[in-house]
Amino acid sequence: MPSLPEGTSGEGPLALSTHASTVTAEELRDRLVATIGAIEIDAANVESVGQAVLQLLLAARNEADATGRPFAIVNPSQPFVDRVRACGLAAPLGLVEEEFPA
Template sequence: MPKPYDQAEDRALRLPSHGTTVTAEDLRVRLVLCSDFDGEMLIDGSQVESVGQAVLQLLVAARQEAITHDQPFAITNPSSAFVERAKACMLSAALGLDIQGESVQ
């Protein structure tokens, strides 16, 4: 069983199944480390069952930072729970999620 933030072979940072304020600090550190690599910043959201405001805020900030430094950023395979929470918080566009079949860059 993979650990919550394991980096897969494709270097995607895997979000935990339950992203809470408690897990946000570890995520912040891993996002900073991930941003130090050249290339696309991939965040795997496939295992997310619940995601809190602190984690969403970190992801929005990470995406903005990536955009500022011309580094591609993508949340790959977001779970339906992740997508629904992002939509409820009106953060789909800020997270770059493809909600209506159109990619948001």
């Protein structure tokens, strides 16, 4: 049986790449699909985030909600927060505006 990608066993958050883009989206998708239980995304090191990754995060959030699993984005970097806000996705992704002032 193949091993799960790193970060999928519930031992910690899935870390987003520094430049989370279309190039890294397929790996993220695979990691999200393999995740069992709560989905926790660490966005601490993100310097830029593209549309493909944002779409995956939104889909993961919606799937988590539909299946009753927790979903959280932790340690979001300022560039991540800025991009999510600019796209109008703060609330849909569960980022509480008061926690991340402009």
